[in-house]
Amino acid sequence: MTDRYPPYPYTPPPGLGAPEPRHPVVIVGAGPVGLSIAIDLAQQGIRCVVLDDGDTVSVGSRAICWAKRTLEIFDRLGVGETMLAKGVTWQVGRLFHGEKQVWEFDLLPETGHKYPAFINLQQYHVERMLLERAHAFPDLIDLRFRNRVTDHAERGDHVELIIETPDGDYTLEADWYLACDGARSATRSRMALPFEGQSFEERFLIVDVEMPQSPFAVADRPERWFWFAPPFHEGQSALLHKxxxxxxxxxxxxxxxxxxxxxxxxERVLPRIRAIVGDTPFRLDWMSVYRFRCAMLDNFVHGRVIFVGDSAHVVSPFGARGGNGGIQDVDNLGWKLALVLKGEASSALLDSYDDERRHGARENILHSGRATNFMTPKSEMEALLRHEVLRLAETQPFARRLINSGRLSQPCSLDGRPLQTRGEAPIAPGSAMPDAPVVGKNGCRWLIEALQGRFVLLGVGGAVLPEVPGLESVIVGPRGSGAEVEDTEGLVEQRYGRGAYLLRPDGHVCAFFDTPQVEEVKEALARAKGGFL
Amino acid sequence: MTEEDRLGPAGDAVYEALMKAHQGLSAEHSHALNARLVLLLSNEVGDATRLRELFAAARDMGFATDRREI
Known part of the structure; x- marks a missing residue:
């Protein structure tokens, strides 16, 4: 693959010659999180500089599982369809205990959603697609490779950065510093912030192999195979994924x-792979031995420095909550930072990013920690109990549900957090909006395309919407009604019921009204913008 | 005999709590804890016929012969 690690050009930054005017946003790190937040801000007209010490995409596949909610966010960022087209969608999973298949499941996802439960796509592809998208905003996204931040300091109303390049050092000033510099964040180290949690002793080997011949029964129907006590190696578990x-x-x-x-x-890896795939020819592509921990910062916002993605929280890989959690951070922060920079919200709104995403990170740590504990029994008794769960699972559905090889990342609910107006609704305030097929006058085919990216008052099932200054209304009506957005299969009404939903730009419901009145909608909107924090 | 799943979404939390109950115990004490739990849970179920069915179901599954499986 010649284009897997395309070199990204270094050009001497203007700051080497003369001081640059202060930038609204500097993003440190051009991984999936840094590039996504750059695109999100650019779509809202906010300029940024992206600094990265490397000069190409991620080496090795690294994060490969992208969940439905992440794909819906990527859709809003203009890259979801490209990722879906390239990614592998699987449906059948098999779970083995030793030689024996304990059970088999078919995800059979609910129809009527643009994106599947998740796709597998190598991080280097994701980064390349995001970078291509970032190039669509040449006036707003200033990408600087081989620019390494060596120091930074907060100076009251801005942050000052010292940056090293092949041509020497220079200084930048920014209103906001977004630390998207990953699990070993240099920003976090410089600030000596505590990053505490649970470390796991267990080591894991990841191997990517290129294998033209599919190991699965039906070649074009990829599966996920997971073994406890695999017969082909000494360890406790093994996973095969396409x-x-x-x-x-x-x-x-x-x-x-x-x-x-x-x-x-x-010498050690090849026999193990042969034990799994048999005589099928394959080529080793990449490998890595790793350990991991679950940890998070006490606070994601430190003055004008905001931590996003792995720099703020790390989890074990089971459940694919690392990359997906990071993209949810982006989704949560993008619109808030844009409102603050445009003077439409006070910087207190950024505290809600900290609150909502620390809540998300805690949830991710809880689930991935439980999966890790299940996979790494720490005593004879833990091993025995797990063994009996696996035995019982052959016949008992309740035991099947106890088997934990990772609980797949689900959209985080923000119910009860201060930006939401509490209330009962088919889609409760705080939930991420469910998708549904529609036909919009503007050509959109899915509800997520019709609604994400700005505050919207959505009316379903004949709800009458009041005029609220500065707030867009979208009425979804039955097929043939001539409404702006038509509910072609009736699934919007089936999923949302009747009433009016106030949706945030990140597609989370922040209020619901049976019969919306202008004053209560205005109040909910003000609350969602941090007006009552 | 297939039992109804009564733990549902609480399964992970219950499993975690069971591991915590065993945490730090010697093997001997862990076995004692399991015995107590069986007795307490038997009392909780309360129905002798039902309990006999469950005891039989557990026993009829057979036992691992390969140490490595555990």
């Missing part, structure tokens, strides 16, 4: 005493 370009991800649990130097060698 990515695009005939690349397969194999994850092997090695145990706490494994030596990463020894394990990540062809």
């Amino acid at each position: 990515q695009p370009d005939d690349i397969y991800r194999i994850d092997l649990q090695l145990g706490p005493d494994a030596d990463p130097e020894v394990e990540a060698t062809e």
Whole structure:
């Protein structure tokens, strides 16, 4: 693959010659999170500079599972369809205990959604697609590769950064500093912020192999295979998953005493892969031995420095909550920071980013920690209980549900958080909006396309919407009604019931009204913009 | 015999709580804890016929012969 790691050009930044005018936003790190927030801000007309010490995309597949909600966010950022077209969508999962298949499931997702439960797509593809999208905003997104931040300091109303380039150092000033510099965030280290949580001793080996011949029964129906006590290696678990370009991800649990130097060698890895795939020819593509921990910052907002993605929280990989959690951070922060920069909200609104996303991170840590504990029994009794869960699962549905090889990332509910107006509704305030097929006069085919990206008052089932200054209204009516958006299959009304929903730009419901009155809608809108914080 | 799933979405939390109940105990004490739990849960179920069915179901599954499986 010649285009997998395209070199990104370095050009000497203007700041090397003369001081640059202060920038509204500097984003440190051009991974999936940094690029996504740059695009989100650009779509709202906000300029930013993106600094990255590297000069290409992520090396190795790294994050590969992208959940439905993330794809819906990527859709709003203009890259969802490209990712869906390239990604692998799977439906059948098989769970083995030793040699024996314990059970098999078909995700059979609910129809009437633009995006599937999730797709597999290598991080380097995701980054390349985001970067191509970022190039659509040449006046708003200033990408600077081989620009390494070596120091920063808050100076009251701005942050000052010292940046190292191949041509020497320069200084930048920014109103806001977004630390998207990943799990080993240099920003976090410089600020000496506590980053505490649970560390796991267990080592895991990730191997990507390229294999033209599918190991699955039906070649074009990719599956997910997961083993407890796999018959082909000593460890506790193993996972086989398909990515695009005939690349397969194999994850092997090695145990706490494994030596990463020894394990990540062809002599050790090849026999293990052969034990899984048999005589099928394959090529080793990438491998890595890793350990992980679950940890988060006490606060994601420190003055004018805001932590986004892995720099703010790290989780174990089970459940794909790392990359997906980071993109939800972006979705939550983008509109808030834009409102603050435009002077339409006070900076107190950013505290709600901290509150809502720390809540999300706690949820992700809880679920991924439980999965990790299930996969790494710490005593004979834990091992025995797990063994019996796996045995019972052969016949008992309740035991099947206890088997935990990762609980897939679900959209985080913001119910009860201060920006939401409390109330009962088919889609409760705080929930991410469910999708449904529609036909809009503007050509949109899905509800997420019709509504995401700005505050909207949505009327369903004949709700009469009041005129609220500065707030867009969208009426969804039955097929043939001539409404702006038509509910072609009746699924909008089935999922949303009747009434009016106030939706945030990130597609979360922030209020519901049976019969909306102008004053109460205005109040809910003000609350959602942080007016009562 | 297929039992109804009564734990539902609480399953993960219940499993976690059970692991916590065993945390830090010696193997011997862990077995004692399990025995107490069986007795307490039997009392909770309360129905002797039902309990006999469950005891039989647990026993009829057979036991692992391969240490490695555990």
